[in-house]
Amino acid sequence: MKRIYMDHSATTPVAPEVLQAMLPYFSDKFGNASSLHGFGLEAKEALEDSREKMAWLLGAKPEEIIFTSGGTESDNLALKGIARRNKDRGKHIITTCVEHPAILETCHKLEKEGFAVTYLPVTGEGLVDLAALEAAIRPDTILITVMHANNEVGTIQPLEEIGKLAAEKDIYLHTDAVQSVGKIPTDVNSLGVDLLSLSAHKLYGPKGVGALYIRRGTKLESIVQGGGHESGLRSGTENVAGIVGLAKAAELCQENMEKDGHRLTKLADRLAGLVLGKIEDAWINGSMQRRLPGSLNFGFSYVEGESLLLFLDAKGIGVSTGSACSSHKLQPSHVLLSLGLRPEQCHGSLRITMGRSNTEEEVDYVAQCITEAVERFRGISALGRK
Ligand SMILES: *Cc1c(COP(=O)(O)O)cnc(C)c1O
Numbered sequence: 604m605k606r607i608y609m610d611h612s613a614t615t616p617v618a619p620e621v622l623q624a625m626l627p628y629f630s631d632k633f634g635n636a637s638s639l640h641g642f643g644l645e646a647k648e649a650l651e652d653s654r655e656k657m658a659w660l661l662g663a664k665p666e667e668i669i670f671t672s673g674g675t676e677s678d679n680l681a682l683k684g685i686a687r688r689n690k691d692r693g694k695h696i697i698t699t700c701v702e703h704p705a706i707l708e709t710c711h712k713l714e715k716e717g718f719a720v721t722y723l724p725v726t727g728e729g730l731v732d733l734a735a736l737e738a739a740i741r742p743d744t745i746l747i748t749v750m751h752a753n754n755e756v757g758t759i760q761p762l763e764e765i766g767k768l769a770a771e772k773d774i775y776l777h778t779d780a781v782q783s784v785g786k787i788p789t790d791v792n793s794l795g796v797d798l799l800s801l802s803a804h805k806l807y808g809p810k811g812v813g814a815l816y817i818r819r820g821t822k823l824e825s826i827v828q829g830g831g832h833e834s835g836l837r838s839g840t841e842n843v844a845g846i847v848g849l850a851k852a853a854e855l856c857q858e859n860m861e862k863d864g865h866r867l868t869k870l871a872d873r874l875a876g877l878v879l880g881k882i883e884d885a886w887i888n889g890s891m892q893r894r895l896p897g898s899l900n901f902g903f904s905y906v907e908g909e910s911l912l913l914f915l916d917a918k919g920i921g922v923s924t925g926s927a928c929s930s931h932k933l934q935p936s937h938v939l940l941s942l943g944l945r946p947e948q949c950h951g952s953l954r955i956t957m958g959r960s961n962t963e964e965e966v967d968y969v970a971q972c973i974t975e976a977v978e979r980f981r982g983i984s985a986l987g988r989k
Contacts, residue, residue, distance in 0.1 A: 606919040607965045611805075611958035612754050612782060612898065613923055617848065618807040618959075624851040625809065628844035636841050637832070646843045653850035660853050661799065662790035663816050669833045670846050673813040674781040674802035678705040680815055680837065681777045681798045684823030685746045686713050689775075693743030699723045699731055700941040701758075702750050706779055707937075710748075727943050728890035729758035737768060746775045751783040751794070755938040755954060756889030757898030759787065766795020775821060781805050781813075785856030786864065786895055797821050801853075803845065807959065808852030812845030863959065867897030870957050870966050875899055877970035882977050888939060888952060897957035901973075902944070906980040908952045914976040920969055923954045 608616075617625075628649060634642030636650045651665070658665040671677045686696060698710055700722045710720045721739045723731055731749055740747075747769050752759045762778055769776035777798035780789050784799075785806035791799055798821065802813040817823065817836070829838025856863075871894075879885055884904035903911070908924035915922055924936075935949035953973070957966075 604919045606921070607961070607969060608921045609955045609957055609961060609965075609969060610921045610923050612757075612954065612956035614804045614810065615807045615958055616960075617809055618852060618855055620855060621808055621848045621852045625844045625848040628847055632843075634843075636843055637830070646841075649843055649847050650841055653846045656850040656854055657814055660857050661784075661816055662792050664819065666834070667817055667819055669815045669817060669836050670841060670849075671813045671815055671837055672811055672842070673804070674703070674779065674800055675705040676837075677800035677802070677813050677815040678703070678779055679709050680826050681800060681817075681823070682706065682709045682713065682746070682748060683826050684836070685775055685777070685798070685821075686716075686718055688822050688824040689745045690718070693741075693745045694718045695721070695741050695744040697721045697723065697736065697739050697744060697747045699725060699749055699760075701725050701729055701753055701755075701938045702748070703754055703779055703781070706748060706750070725941050728893070729753055729756050729888075729938070729942050730890065730893065731760055731765070733761065733764055733768070736765060740768075740772055740774065744772070744774050746777060748777040748779070751778045751780040751789065751799075752787070752895045753889065753938060754782050755936060756900045756942070757782075757895035757956070758889045759783065759893040759895065761893075762794045762796065769797075770795055782895060785853055786860070786897075788860070791816055791818070798823075803849035803852055806852050806856050809845050809848045812842050812849050814849065864896040867957050867961075870961060870963065871897050871899050871955075873963065874955065874957075874966045874970055877967065878973055881970070881974045885977070888942060888944070895956075897961070899955045900939075901953045901955070902939075902948055903951040903953070903977050904948070906951045906977055908950060910980050911951075911953050911973065911976050914979070915969075915972055918972050920972060922969075923956075924952055 632645050634646035636646040654665045654668045657668045714720050749760050775797045778796045779800045781802045783789055784801040797818040799816040804810040825836050827838050832838050886902045888900040888902050912924055935946045939949040
């Protein structure tokens, strides 16, 4: 059976060019970047080349890039690092209700350490209300953290405006850009952010590696103690092969961003048109205007998203109900609830995130399978149709 993957917000395959770039660093060029001999220097050179590449892609300076084990660690380092180091200036943090668990759980942890956190509500499309953000700012606010693009509904936040507000008030601004880097422009100066998290496996790089951009002059403390790697902010022998893969993957995304974005937007519009044209009581969650290319979150009344997912899986199609991180929980998605959906509406959601491999032919087949699945489950649903 031909398999169709449409869950690129959960993870992506490693691009062939990325794998090729990484391979030598598992064998011939295996050195420890801290060693002073030729083996070490070879690894160090690859590490610093990758740092320069990542910096260039983000409009940053090489010394402003720290490599980590991925998005989750970057988010933890940014939030805990800023909060603990700047607690003498204030103990208030502002975030949103629709963040990834890597942010929300870290905020909960910081609340236990005595920090106060404001969780901003969002509009029905998932957008932060700038007036509400401004009203939430207090004299003791030290950090604002707002994700660039949402992993469940694909909504893109007005970061530029938030950046201006944060700069005016002299408050650090962090963004979880794990879903946006490689898909839409993420120049740190245009966005006005002081810290930015990213992860390789969401942009056709390997799992277990990511980076944190830290604007020069931003004060934060390390959360991992050890040999003082990465300017003392992230100890531990660097994952050189992974880092080389991250830089290569990010470079490829940058080169193809416009072309890929255009193609994926067209594919998503096609799928949305086909599905909404054929199925009643169906809708798109999130924003149609400010949305990641290739990302769709459908809502269907009277069906369970899990049933749809399993039906599609049996046809070789990989999609998700919400985020990969929350799909094992039975609670309705915190993101969809924040958008104002009722719990029963959240249960009928299906997230489809397209990527490099997907074609128009696949879109047509997936649309047909979704239609078949919804009709079948509605036919046997106890809730029935009105
Ligand atoms: C996937 C994801 C993360 C976590 O990144 P990992 O590299 O898997 O730890 C964080 N934030 C968002 C928005 C994500 O989509």
